[in-house]
Amino acid sequence: MMTRKKIFEKIIEAVIYASGTATTIVVLLIVFFLFREGLGLFRQAPMQKTYTVAVHPQNPVRQLSIDQLKAIFSKKEKNWKTFGGKDQSIETFSSEDIEKHLKGQDLGEAFSKLKGLVTTYAQNKENLVVVMPKKFMPNKFVPIPTEHMSIGAFFGGKEWRPTSEPIHSFGVLPIIAGTLLVCFGALLFAIPTAIIAAIYLVEIANKKVRNIINPFIELLAGIPSVIYGFFGLVVIVPFIQKTFALDMGETALAGSIILGIISLPTIITISEDAIRSVPRELKEASFALGANHLQTIFKVIVPYALSGIVSAAILGVGRTVGETMAVLMVTGNAAQMPSSFLDSVRVITSTVAAELGETAQGGIHYRALFMLACVLFILTFWFNLLAEWIVAKKTQK
Amino acid sequence: MSQSKQQKQTIVFTTFMVITVLVSAISIGVFFYIFFNGISVLSWGFFTGVPENGMTEGGIFPAIMGTLILIVGSGLVAFPMGILAGIFMNEYAHQNWFKKFVRLMTNNLAGIPSIVFGLFGMAFFVNGLGFGVSILSGCLTLGVLILPIIIRTTEESLKFIPDDYRLASYALGASKWQTIWRVILPAALPNIVTGVILAIGRVAGETAAILFTVAAYFLPKMPTSIYDETMALPYHLYVISTSGTDIEKARPYADGTALTLLMLVFGLNLLANWYRKRLNKKIKV
Numbered sequence: 001m002m003t004r005k006k007i008f009e010k011i012i013e014a015v016i017y018a019s020g021t022a023t024t025i026v027v028l029l030i031v032f033f034l035f036r037e038g039l040g041l042f043r044q045a046p047m048q049k050t051y052t053v054a055v056h057p058q059n060p061v062r063q064l065s066i067d068q069l070k071a072i073f074s075k076k077e078k079n080w081k082t083f084g085g086k087d088q089s090i091e092t093f094s095s096e097d098i099e100k101h102l103k104g105q106d107l108g109e110a111f112s113k114l115k116g117l118v119t120t121y122a123q124n125k126e127n128l129v130v131v132m133p134k135k136f137m138p139n140k141f142v143p144i145p146t147e148h149m150s151i152g153a154f155f156g157g158k159e160w161r162p163t164s165e166p167i168h169s170f171g172v173l174p175i176i177a178g179t180l181l182v183c184f185g186a187l188l189f190a191i192p193t194a195i196i197a198a199i200y201l202v203e204i205a206n207k208k209v210r211n212i213i214n215p216f217i218e219l220l221a222g223i224p225s226v227i228y229g230f231f232g233l234v235v236i237v238p239f240i241q242k243t244f245a246l247d248m249g250e251t252a253l254a255g256s257i258i259l260g261i262i263s264l265p266t267i268i269t270i271s272e273d274a275i276r277s278v279p280r281e282l283k284e285a286s287f288a289l290g291a292n293h294l295q296t297i298f299k300v301i302v303p304y305a306l307s308g309i310v311s312a313a314i315l316g317v318g319r320t321v322g323e324t325m326a327v328l329m330v331t332g333n334a335a336q337m338p339s340s341f342l343d344s345v346r347v348i349t350s351t352v353a354a355e356l357g358e359t360a361q362g363g364i365h366y367r368a369l370f371m372l373a374c375v376l377f378i379l380t381f382w383f384n385l386l387a388e389w390i391v392a393k394k395t396q397k
Numbered sequence: 398m399s400q401s402k403q404q405k406q407t408i409v410f411t412t413f414m415v416i417t418v419l420v421s422a423i424s425i426g427v428f429f430y431i432f433f434n435g436i437s438v439l440s441w442g443f444f445t446g447v448p449e450n451g452m453t454e455g456g457i458f459p460a461i462m463g464t465l466i467l468i469v470g471s472g473l474v475a476f477p478m479g480i481l482a483g484i485f486m487n488e489y490a491h492q493n494w495f496k497k498f499v500r501l502m503t504n505n506l507a508g509i510p511s512i513v514f515g516l517f518g519m520a521f522f523v524n525g526l527g528f529g530v531s532i533l534s535g536c537l538t539l540g541v542l543i544l545p546i547i548i549r550t551t552e553e554s555l556k557f558i559p560d561d562y563r564l565a566s567y568a569l570g571a572s573k574w575q576t577i578w579r580v581i582l583p584a585a586l587p588n589i590v591t592g593v594i595l596a597i598g599r600v601a602g603e604t605a606a607i608l609f610t611v612a613a614y615f616l617p618k619m620p621t622s623i624y625d626e627t628m629a630l631p632y633h634l635y636v637i638s639t640s641g642t643d644i645e646k647a648r649p650y651a652d653g654t655a656l657t658l659l660m661l662v663f664g665l666n667l668l669a670n671w672y673r674k675r676l677n678k679k680i681k682v
Contacts, residue, residue, distance in 0.1 A: 019485055020489070020499055023499065029521060033525065219663070223424070223659065227655055231431065318508055376512070376513055
């Protein structure tokens, strides 16, 4: 009887220990799956999976980089001489051109006649470069090895055109710039406002006022982000459109306003905790030296609570960077380099949310979006660690 | 000299007060805007009907049911594990590197953006384990999303239980688990429940995490198994306000949906607050 009880106790203990490791396991799983899908981006060429590049056998060019291909297909480079070939103009052919060049021809069931038709079309065109699925490549054309998507092209690329054919562009600079702009605008007013509110609530307001205001701050934190997005869409966006006489009000400014509001309660509550933890003796000592309340706040309380306030601000940054629905609904999502707060911008989260639904699983676009999520994960993970480290350092002292 | 010091203080304090009042005014503003626009739309038919005419009018019953299903399902995933993990943190773990590490991981999990959870759910539950876009995948994703909230509130509630309780129980010959099950948990339960309600509120409003794991654009019939997709209130609001067939015409319908969602989340918050207050009173007596 006694042993049975002991065994039961041991089992319970094991279950509890296992549950204790749950969050660690989840974090590891998240890291594993995000990066497995995301890093695959750099093992593929930035075009559709089955596609290859090929040139006419008489063309001496046997190597073309992704950038060169992009230049060729966007008609920026027009002569083979640039790439070490003969002095002749470049002609291009990709899946998009089937309609143009083989118009009215019978392609057969499931494109069974396509290869033949393309071969007829291409065989005498020495200056032709073709990007097509392998099985439709014209006979005798020489395949050119394609480079994988490079890390530099992802993080340093200025163009985000995930569906441009035949070569996709996955440069995240416009998206990073959009994220920075929106978050910067949000925090510019949210951080000072939140710190002031925290100081007021802890130090200045009496208990009655605090009890009235606190539920509103909690409400602010409790409203789902999709409601903020809806509110932004029907109130703030039209307001901005009217005020600045724009064609559309979905701008970085709208995103900043909404994100600022969303990050307020996070920064307020954590700053409040920091300010509340200032020892009473410090305050009393300051009063005893003849300082008034205002001086005490700025010379004693804020400096003492600074590490907590800074970590509150950092967590606020993390909150704004990771916010998805509200930004998605009010910023217009144009993937371009923003030049002002009145431009439509696209941030990391909204890019993922808006585009992932339309991608093929395992495709390059899918992987590029997972890579973006990895960036997001690393950023927020880093912000959390930083915030905790700052507080831990202070406690050690 | 002293007078100007005093004046300066008054000016600064007043400014601070005005700013703080403005902050609370934002929440009042958002709340009442949604309330007064949506209230005229709400009716019995709105809650019990299905979307009609390309989701520009009709009711939101499937979305309400979907959200309730997600609440229950994610609760089943997260509550047992989260509460056990909270017990581990406060009752079993020793003050060592492992506890610190687990705490770090829990805090970090809490800070991960919900869209990242959505992608993880898609890669792991939907594709990896082959559950597909389904209620099962959605509940598991939402479950891990609220796990840190449950763990933290459980741990905090257990911390409040005085050690006398534990010692008294041990003195009576109870084992560790008996003590936790019979003494500690019942005493901490009300506070844990508060945390649970807040977690439910989070699930009710969560959108990004369900985009790719469970949410259906339009599905007027009730799901029949955990492998079905379902509509959900927050996703429904997103869809009808951004990508519906006729957004202008659907405005009143969207207003009603927004108010329903807000009432659900707000109601849960009120419930948690009320419960906490009632409890604090009880403890004082």
